[in-house]
Structure formats: C-alpha cells, structure tokens
Amino acid sequence: MNKFDTLPGFREFPPDACAQRNHLFRVFRTVARAFDFQEYDVPVVEPLDLYLQKSGEEIASQLFHFEDKGGRKVALRPELTPTLARMIAARANSLPKPVKWFNIGEHFRYERPQKGRGRSFYQFNADLIGEPGVDADAELIALLASIFETFGLRSDDVVIRLSDRVTWVLFLDQLNICEDARPATLDAIDKSERRKPEQTIESLNQANPDRGEEIFAKIQELKGLKNLDQIVQKLETCGDQGKQRADDWKSLTNRLEAHGCGSMIQVDLSIVRGLAYYTGFVYEAFEASGEGRALAGGGRYDHLIKKLSGNCDLPAAGFAIGDMTLSDCLASKNLLPRYVIAPDLFLIFGETERDMGLRLSSHLRKAGHSTTYSLKPSGFGKQFKDAGKSGARYAIILGEDEVKQSSVKVKDLRSGSEETCKIQSLVEKIEDWDGEGGISAQE
Ligand code: HAM
Numbered sequence: 222m223n224k225f226d227t228l229p230g231f232r233e234f235p236p237d238a239c240a241q242r243n244h245l246f247r248v249f250r251t252v253a254r255a256f257d258f259q260e261y262d263v264p265v266v267e268p269l270d271l272y273l274q275k276s277g278e279e280i281a282s283q284l285f286h287f288e289d290k291g292g293r294k295v296a297l298r299p300e301l302t303p304t305l306a307r308m309i310a311a312r313a314n315s316l317p318k319p320v321k322w323f324n325i326g327e328h329f330r331y332e333r334p335q336k337g338r339g340r341s342f343y344q345f346n347a348d349l350i351g352e353p354g355v356d357a358d359a360e361l362i363a364l365l366a367s368i369f370e371t372f373g374l375r376s377d378d379v380v381i382r383l384s385d386r387v388t389w390v391l392f393l394d395q396l397n398i399c400e401d402a403r404p405a406t407l408d409a410i411d412k413s414e415r416r417k418p419e420q421t422i423e424s425l426n427q428a429n430p431d432r433g434e435e436i437f438a439k440i441q442e443l444k445g446l447k448n449l450d451q452i453v454q455k456l457e458t459c460g461d462q463g464k465q466r467a468d469d470w471k472s473l474t475n476r477l478e479a480h481g482c483g484s485m486i487q488v489d490l491s492i493v494r495g496l497a498y499y500t501g502f503v504y505e506a507f508e509a510s511g512e513g514r515a516l517a518g519g520g521r522y523d524h525l526i527k528k529l530s531g532n533c534d535l536p537a538a539g540f541a542i543g544d545m546t547l548s549d550c551l552a553s554k555n556l557l558p559r560y561v562i563a564p565d566l567f568l569i570f571g572e573t574e575r576d577m578g579l580r581l582s583s584h585l586r587k588a589g590h591s592t593t594y595s596l597k598p599s600g601f602g603k604q605f606k607d608a609g610k611s612g613a614r615y616a617i618i619l620g621e622d623e624v625k626q627s628s629v630k631v632k633d634l635r636s637g638s639e640e641t642c643k644i645q646s647l648v649e650k651i652e653d654w655d656g657e658g659g660i661s662a663q664e
Contacts, residue, residue, distance in 0.1 A: 230332070230340025240560035242343070245544055246325050248371050249345040253323040256364045258347055261322045263304045269294040271303045278408075279495050283330040285340075297329035301346045302498065302522065302539065303529065309350050309537070310530030318351030318535075321360075337514040337546040348539030350526070355469055357538050358502045358521060359476035365506060365517055365540055366482035372547075373556040376484035376509070379516065383473075383504045384492035386520070387466050388452065391459040392443055396436060402428040404497065410440055411493035444491045449474055452488060473502060498522040504540070508550050516550060517542040563612030566651070567634075568594040569604040570619040578619050581629070581644065585617075588648045608634060614659070615651065633659045 227233055234242060250260070269286050286296040298304060301324055309320060324346045332338050347364055349357045362381060369379050389407060398406055405428035413421040418437065425440075426433030446452050449470060456467040477483050494503040503520030507513070519540020527534040551557045566585055570578035578594060585592040593611060595604050601620075608616040618630040629647060632639045636659055642650050 228340070230334035232339060232341065236562050237560055240562055241548065241557055242544065244558060244560070245343075245547065246345075248368060249323070249325055249542070252364065252368045252371050253345075253347060256321070256360065256367070258321045258323040258364070261308075261324055262326065263298075263301065263308060263324070265298055265327065266295050267298055267304060269296045271307070272296055272299060278497070280330065283332055285329045285331055299328055299330045300496075301326065301328070301344065301541065302348070302496070302525065305346070305348055305539075306522075306526045306529045306537065309535065310526050310533040313526075313530075313533045313535060319357065320348075320350040322350075323347040337543075337549055339545055343544035344541040346539060346541045348537060350537040351535050353523065353536035355473040355476060355502070357536075358473055359480060361519065361538055361540055362477060362486070362504060363480035363482050365519075365542070366480070366485045368542065369485070369506070372551055374550070374554070378509055378554060379485060379506055379550070380487045380509050381482075381485050381504050381506045382487050382489035382492045383502065384488075384490050385466070385470070385502050386493070386499050387501055388456060388470075388490065389493060391456065391463050391466060395459055396439055398429060398436070406436070407493050408495070410444075410491075411495050413440070414491055446490055447488065449488050452490070494518060494520055498525040498528075500524055501538070506542075513549060514546050515543075516546045561612065563614075564591040564593040565614055566590050566592045567608035567611050567613035567616045568592060568619065569601060569608060569616050570594070571601070571621060572598050573621065574619050574624055577624055581617070581619065581647075585648065585651075590648075590651060615654075617647070635659060
C-alpha cells in the first residue's frame with residue numbers, strides 16, 4: 222500500500238459515484254418529507270463517553286477515538302442515536318411532540334472492511350420521539366418500506382424482519398433467567414445467527430452458569446416461531462403481560478397491513494439487535510434472498526433519553542439505512558439509474574468573440590442552464606469535437622456574422638438540426654425547446 226492511498230474501509234467518490242450517492246440521498250429526502258419528517262444535523266465528533274456508555278460493547282470496540290488538543294477524549298460518531306437523544310433532551314420542553322426528524326450523514330466504525338461494510342459509511346436515520354404506542358413503530362416501518370419501494374424494491378426483493386425485545390424478556394423470565402443475566406443472554410441470542418452453536422452455548426454458560434445447553438435449546442425453539450399466531454400463542458402463556466404484548470403484536474401488524482407494507486414484513490425472533498438501548502419492537506431489513514448484510518436496522522429505545530439526561534423521560538423509536546449495502550442491493554437488481562453528468566449547453570466562439578461569449582455564458586448560467594466552452598483558444602472544428610464529447614444537448618455558435626446581427630446559431634447535437642435566434646430571446650427559446658424535446662420537434 223502506498224502511504225498516500227486512501228485508508229482501508231474509506232471510499233473516494235468521483236463524480237459518477239457521487240451522482241449515485243446523491244440519488245440515494247434524494248430518495249431518502251423525498252420520502253421522509255412525504256411522511257412529514259424534518260431534516261436536522263449534528264456534529265461528527267462527540268465526547269467519547271457518549272458512545273462508551275450508550276451504544277453497547279460492540280460499537281464501543283469499533284470506535285475511531287483520540288484525544289484532542291484540549292485533552293478531551295473524543296470519537297468520530299459511529300451512529301447517530303445517542304446524539305439525537307441528547308439533542309432532544311436539551312430541547313424537550315420547547316419541541317412540539319411527536320418529534321419526527323431525519324438525518325443523512327457520514328459515520329465511522331473500525332470494522333473489518335468487507336462487502337457492504339466499511340469504516341466510513343453513510344446512514345439515513347429517521348426517528349420519532351414522544352409517542353409510546355405501536356402507531357409510531359408502524360409509521361417508521363412504513364417509511365422504511367416506502368423508501369425501498371421508491372427505489373423500485375418490492376417484497377420479493379427485500380424483507381423487513383420484525384422482532385420484539387419485550388417478547389424476548391418475557392420468554393427469558395419464563396426460563397428463570399435473572400435480570401442481571403439478561404443483557405448478556407440477549408447479546409448471545411443476537412450473535413447466535415453469525416456464530417457456531419458451541420460459541421453461543423459458551424456465551425450463554427458465562428451469563429447463566431451450567432445452563433448454556435438447556436437455554437440454547439430453548440432459544441432455538443423460540444427462534445423457530447416464524448409467524449404471528451405462534452408468537453401470540455406462546456405469549457399467551459406468559460401471564461397478563463404476555464397477553465398485553467400479544468395484543469401489541471396484533472395491533473402493529475394490522476397497522477402495517479393498513480399502511481400497505483404488510484407483504485414486506487416477516488415476523489422473525491432471531492432479530493434481537495446488537496445495540497444496548499433497544500426496549501421494544503426491533504427490526505432489520507435484508508435482501509429477500511438472504512444474501513448480504515443488513516440494509517437497515519432499528520427499533521424502540523424508550524429509556525435512552527432519560528438515561529442521557531437524567532430527568533427527561535420520552536419514548537422514542539427509529540431506524541437507520543446504510544448506503545453501502547443498499548447500493549450493492551440496487552446495483553445487483555439493476556435499479557441504479559444511469560447518471561448523465563453533462564452540461565446543457567456548449568458555447569462555440571471565435572477568439573475575437575470570446576468576451577461576448579463569456580458574457581453570454583454568464584447570462585445562460587444565471588438563467589440556470591449548465592453551460593461550458595473550450596477554455597483553450599481553438600478552431601471551430603476542435604470546439605465542435607469538444608462539444609460532442611461533452612454530452613451537451615445544444616451547441617450555441619457565436620461567430621463574427623452572428624455578433625453583427627446580435628444573434629447565435631443553435632445546433633441540436635442530438636438531431637443535428639440548426640436554427641438562428643436573437644441573443645435576447647435565447648433563454649426563452651432554450652426553455653421552449655427543452656419542453657418540446659429539441660429544436661426539430663418544433664418543426
Ligand atoms: P445499526 O444496525 O448499527 O443501527 O446500523 C444501521 C445500518 O447502518 C446497518 O443496517 C447497515 O446498513 C449500516 N451500517 C452499520 N455499520 C456499517 C459499516 N461498518 N459499514 C457499512 N454500513 C454499515 C444503528 O446505527 C442505529 N443507531 C439505528 C437507529 C436509529 N436506531 C434507532 N434510531
């Protein structure tokens with residue numbers, strides 16, 4: 222590796238990659254606005270403690286962190302949720318509830334770079350704060366599904382695997398797993414999808430001495446509950462709290478049907494979510510084929526804001542979509558548009574008309590038309606060649622004769638047709654032609 226190469230896991234975005242990224246961001250923004258979410262932004266560098274205490278062990282071990290010149294321990298943000306929680310707590314009294322906010326930004330995790338995983342990546346985060354009921358969870362999941370649909374992904378392309386931490390806690394209570402052992406047990410369940418059974422049993426044994434194998438077998442059974450009826454039936458054996466939660470499951474899935482995204486949802490208790498702060502319904506989106514890493518993940522985190530602020534108790538839920546896995550998924554299904562990065566107009570002029578040409582280009586640019594010309598003095602032939610290469614739709618030709626008559630020649634580089642028009646009316650004409658599909662379409 223050359224010492225000046227990009228660092229492992231970091232990407233450069235030349236214009237075509239940048240255009241592709243902007244396409245993702247445009248869809249995120251458009252759909253979030255359709256759901257009445259408002260955009261916000263936050264710092265990229267934060268106090269290290271914000272993540273050490275709030276994000277959970279896995280993210281804490283992946284932090285990019287350092288001491289700044291003022292001796293503060295700081296970290297590049299690996300995720301947005303703790304920052305959002307702090308921001309909301311500080312403004313809790315003045316913000317009308319529910320708060321529906323979204324952000325698009327870069328995040329950093331020191332992970333092993335691989336397909337779909339980098340050390341710097343973008344996330345679209347959407348969060349809904351101040352509403353404890355399943356309607357908020359449904360609104361968020363509907364937003365996630367709607368984003369997928371807007372990209373052209375359907376239920377045979379992606380699935381949103383829906384699970385619930387409350388359900389797991391009720392099941393663990395039934396297995397007599399004490400509260401202290403709960404976080405480590407949930408963590409072992411979360412990781413069990415990616416690990417060998419022996420490793421999971423070992424983690425379960427550490428959290429629940431001598432019970433690893435027994436708990437592992439029970440967990441496998443519970444993870445096998447793959448539809449709502451089975452989960453409801455099992456919950457109904459967990460007392461009043463279980464019955465209440467069964468009702469919540471039914472309400473949530475009814476709402477999702479009503480939102481029109483039921484077909485993308487798959488009930489799946491193998492999802493637990495690695496982050497420490499989740500408290501209720503949780504979900505992750507994957508390609509339906511099962512290939513690749515998660516496209517998105519989220520859930521309810523009702524206690525995080527209180528934990529960060531000490532006094533402000535607000536229920537919250539949200540999710541994030543990552544740009545890397547999403548781009549891979551869209552590319553594999555041919556759903557990334559071909560981006561044309563070309564000027565609208567290419568000005569061609571003789572050297573004596575250069576000043577006039579520059580004035581004209583400034584006028585056209587102010588009118589919102591992307592306009593370019595050959596920076597180096599060159600003959601008309603070379604300039605026509607450059608115009609063709611640039612991908613511009615129209616060449617605007619300004620020669621001696623045209624200047625005398627305060628006019629220009631406009632050549633449609635797609636159809637080859639040409640027209641002379643007064644400089645005064647050029648902007649209007651271009652707008653007409655664009656609307657009509659070119660000069661020739663008017664003839
Ligand atoms: P997360 O599951 O850690 O959740 O990340 C969400 C998504 O970000 C993942 O599904 C993945 O697409 C992407 N992602 C995560 N790490 C990487 C990586 N190293 N490289 C590429 N993409 C990655 C959260 O971050 C939660 N804070 C989401 C949330 C918002 N929960 C509530 N509100």
